[in-house]
Amino acid sequence: MSSREVFSVLGIFDSPHVLMKAIPTVRAGVAAKLEAYTPYPVHGLDEALGLRKSPIAGMVLVMGVLGAVAALGLEFWTSGVDYPQVTAGKPCFSWEAFIPIMFEVTVLFAAFTAGLGMLLLLNRLPFFRHPMLMSKSMPLITRDKFVLAVESDECTLDVDDIFGLLQESGAAAVEIVEAPAVQGPSSPKFFIGVLIAIAFSCVVAGCATYWAMKLFPKTVPMAHMLDQPRLNSQQENNFFKDGSGMRMPVDGTVSRSSLPYNLQEQEEAEALVNPLPRTSEVLKQGQRLFNDYCSVCHGIRGDGLLEDGSRTLTPAYEANPANLLSKSIVDLSDGSMYHVLVKGKNLMPSYAPDLTGDERWMALHYVRVLQRAFNATDEDVASAEK
Amino acid sequence: MTEREESTGMIPALGCVVGFAGVALAFFMSGTERFWMNWIIWFLFLLTIGLGCLFIVALEHVVGAKWSVPLRRIPERLSGLILLMIPATLLALFSLPELYPWTRPEILENPMVAGKAVWLNVPFFSIRVVACVVLWSLSYWIFVRRSIRQDKSGDPRYTLRVRRFAPLFMFLFGITLTVVAFDWISSLDPLWYSDIFGVYLFAGTFLAGLAVTTLTILYLKRSGRLPDVKPDHLYNLGGFLFAFIVFWSYIGFAQYLLMWYANIPEEVVWYKERLSGEWGAIILAMALLHFVVPFFILMARDAKRDPRFLSAAAILVLFSHMLDLYWMMYPALGTGGFFGWQELSFAVLFVSAALLWIRRSMNLGADMPVGDPMLREGLEFRL
Numbered sequence A: 001m002s003s004r005e006v007f008s009v010l011g012i013f014d015s016p017h018v019l020m021k022a023i024p025t026v027r028a029g030v031a032a033k034l035e036a037y038t039p040y041p042v043h044g045l046d047e048a049l050g051l052r053k054s055p056i057a058g059m060v061l062v063m064g065v066l067g068a069v070a071a072l073g074l075e076f077w078t079s080g081v082d083y084p085q086v087t088a089g090k091p092c093f094s095w096e097a098f099i100p101i102m103f104e105v106t107v108l109f110a111a112f113t114a115g116l117g118m119l120l121l122l123n124r125l126p127f128f129r130h131p132m133l134m135s136k137s138m139p140l141i142t143r144d145k146f147v148l149a150v151e152s153d154e155c156t157l158d159v160d161d162i163f164g165l166l167q168e169s170g171a172a173a174v175e176i177v178e179a180p181a182v183q184g185p186s187s188p189k190f191f192i193g194v195l196i197a198i199a200f201s202c203v204v205a206g207c208a209t210y211w212a213m214k215l216f217p218k219t220v221p222m223a224h225m226l227d228q229p230r231l232n233s234q235q236e237n238n239f240f241k242d243g244s245g246m247r248m249p250v251d252g253t254v255s256r257s258s259l260p261y262n263l264q265e266q267e268e269a270e271a272l273v274n275p276l277p278r279t280s281e282v283l284k285q286g287q288r289l290f291n292d293y294c295s296v297c298h299g300i301r302g303d304g305l306l307e308d309g310s311r312t313l314t315p316a317y318e319a320n321p322a323n324l325l326s327k328s329i330v331d332l333s334d335g336s337m338y339h340v341l342v343k344g345k346n347l348m349p350s351y352a353p354d355l356t357g358d359e360r361w362m363a364l365h366y367v368r369v370l371q372r373a374f375n376a377t378d379e380d381v382a383s384a385e386k
Numbered sequence B: 001m002t003e004r005e006e007s008t009g010m011i012p013a014l015g016c017v018v019g020f021a022g023v024a025l026a027f028f029m030s031g032t033e034r035f036w037m038n039w040i041i042w043f044l045f046l047l048t049i050g051l052g053c054l055f056i057v058a059l060e061h062v063v064g065a066k067w068s069v070p071l072r073r074i075p076e077r078l079s080g081l082i083l084l085m086i087p088a089t090l091l092a093l094f095s096l097p098e099l100y101p102w103t104r105p106e107i108l109e110n111p112m113v114a115g116k117a118v119w120l121n122v123p124f125f126s127i128r129v130v131a132c133v134v135l136w137s138l139s140y141w142i143f144v145r146r147s148i149r150q151d152k153s154g155d156p157r158y159t160l161r162v163r164r165f166a167p168l169f170m171f172l173f174g175i176t177l178t179v180v181a182f183d184w185i186s187s188l189d190p191l192w193y194s195d196i197f198g199v200y201l202f203a204g205t206f207l208a209g210l211a212v213t214t215l216t217i218l219y220l221k222r223s224g225r226l227p228d229v230k231p232d233h234l235y236n237l238g239g240f241l242f243a244f245i246v247f248w249s250y251i252g253f254a255q256y257l258l259m260w261y262a263n264i265p266e267e268v269v270w271y272k273e274r275l276s277g278e279w280g281a282i283i284l285a286m287a288l289l290h291f292v293v294p295f296f297i298l299m300a301r302d303a304k305r306d307p308r309f310l311s312a313a314a315i316l317v318l319f320s321h322m323l324d325l326y327w328m329m330y331p332a333l334g335t336g337g338f339f340g341w342q343e344l345s346f347a348v349l350f351v352s353a354a355l356l357w358i359r360r361s362m363n364l365g366a367d368m369p370v371g372d373p374m375l376r377e378g379l380e381f382r383l
Helices: A016-029 A045-049 A056-082 A095-122 A159-168 A188-215 A280-298 A334-343 A357-374 A378-385 B003-029 B032-063 B073-078 B081-099 B105-109 B122-153 B156-188 B197-222 B231-262 B265-274 B277-297 B307-333 B341-361 B375-379
Strands: A006-013 A033-037 A146-151 A173-178
Touching: A006 A016, A006 A159, A016 A033, A016 A045, A016 A146, A016 A159, A033 A045, A056 A095, A095 B231, A146 A159, A159 A173, A280 A357, A334 A357, B003 B032, B003 B341, B032 B073, B032 B081, B032 B122, B032 B156, B032 B197, B032 B307, B032 B341, B073 B122, B073 B197, B073 B341, B081 B122, B081 B341, B122 B156, B156 B197, B156 B307, B197 B231, B197 B307, B231 B265, B231 B277, B231 B307, B265 B277, B265 B307, B277 B307
Parallel strands: none
Antiparallel strands: A006 A146, A006 A173, A033 A146
């Protein structure tokens, strides 16, 4: 009998008191591992069996601290170092905002360690078809019997010896539980294989989705932001009496970037002075603005002519752009010319919508440069040649 | 009464005399504002301990706990501190015109304070204070006096009746404690408001009651009066202490975090003042002494049943509850933080008076509720 593969030897007891009394005797008699199966928790059983203190508390502590450090590190790195972005006027590294996430990750790590560590590491699950489930005593244990099992991993139990010991210490019956022989779909290897297969198919499915999105960009995965109810510009809407969805600014609204221009007559503007300095940057900007906006009518040189000497505007326009190099324009003050830019003159329209205040002054600086260049005196040429 | 017990009573009695002299001197020498501020802080300290103990008693009846039955007489006796604090509470009504800005007519020109005038006015305030005191005394009488009567009669009807009353008490307790928090503490700055403030004070109150209960049980057990209290009972007390340390920090931080995020001027001004200078140092000390240190002291399983670890954590919690009240209220004086002989006198007077009162109340009834039908089950409690 002792040659058979034995998983454990069971002693079946009628009451917890007998069981508790038997444990010290059996512990003294055999060196093998002891395990007890009872229909309800029996106080003091753990101590009597001499079970080691569970290492789960230490594991949870370590992983909890690790979770806190990991969360804080991630938040510090992403928000403080790698991609600092001011949110709601708070500093990039705001520990206050990090605490809730730190707390959650700590709990997550600790809870997963407690749950999975207990199940997988300490209880060595998955463990299908535990030999105990095959024993005849199992239905009794779930009712009113108390079982003390002498277990052995190496299957080296002296069965007869233990039989005697259990019966001596008050067991009503004894039973032998055979070690499992089968290795099939119920083995841990198979289970882990299934897990790996599931993980692999998740990866494949994820990649497939990713590439499908790339190949068919029309597929919008989530369009909630695009589909939200809202009023587009120029859309009709019956909320206001005039049926227009857009509103005009309130009367007297002033733009943030410039002051309102209130002068009506050209003479009033004569005293205005160009506020910008004549630096090369300002003049270059002015040249660009002049060529973009003014040269269409006034010509690239400011004289209202094209390169070949013909007029910029054909007579069909019925307009005759001023020659900006002429004496009457040279004699005008900066302020008067500025007024023309804002209000327009004769057929020239207002450039107030196109050019900001500073841009108008820049273009005027360039006009002065053109006037000087084309009306150069002998002294100017001499000083330039030096 | 042995000779040793008599001599332990001498020190608190002496403390009462010395403390009273110091407090009286403080009233005449250092300004009445400072006197009343200290008065309110200290009466709230003892009152919250008493209320916390009464809450522990009621909690047992609400959930039908059996493990705490052998310990119940201790919080029952300690909740008598509520009775000691009734005169102190009524006396504190004289502080209203000194400390509370909403009693001054000129501040009602501020529309935000004027809107609260329905609640914050002296007659209604006094009515609330008296109503709270009456409700607490009534609850004390129902819970404690009848429990002591049960010692002799062993009448199980008390247990059944008090179990019906306990849930109602929970409602009353929640409302009255929130009223205490809003009226006595929060209204020192009538512009400031925080919805969670009542819960915050509750967390401190329950912890303070639990800490004093734990310390008293440990003291009595050491002097041999509670031999049947097992380490498993202590473990549950430690577990409670541990859990509510985290609860207090959670609520305290949640209150701060929401105000910090929203950054609304009338909310953050309260924290702005209390996070700078000496108050910033105090809240840092509180984070350590009220949370971090006791948390790690009580974390291990064996620490929760070890009297040394338990009493260390309980003392820290009790001390930081005092710090908490000081930190919440004292800045309202606008004079900065002080701890002089005036504050020391208050500490000596109130602690001595509380010790005398607790010592006297320890003769109330038997050391365990011997008439309770569930006492046997409670004594057999194992984890």
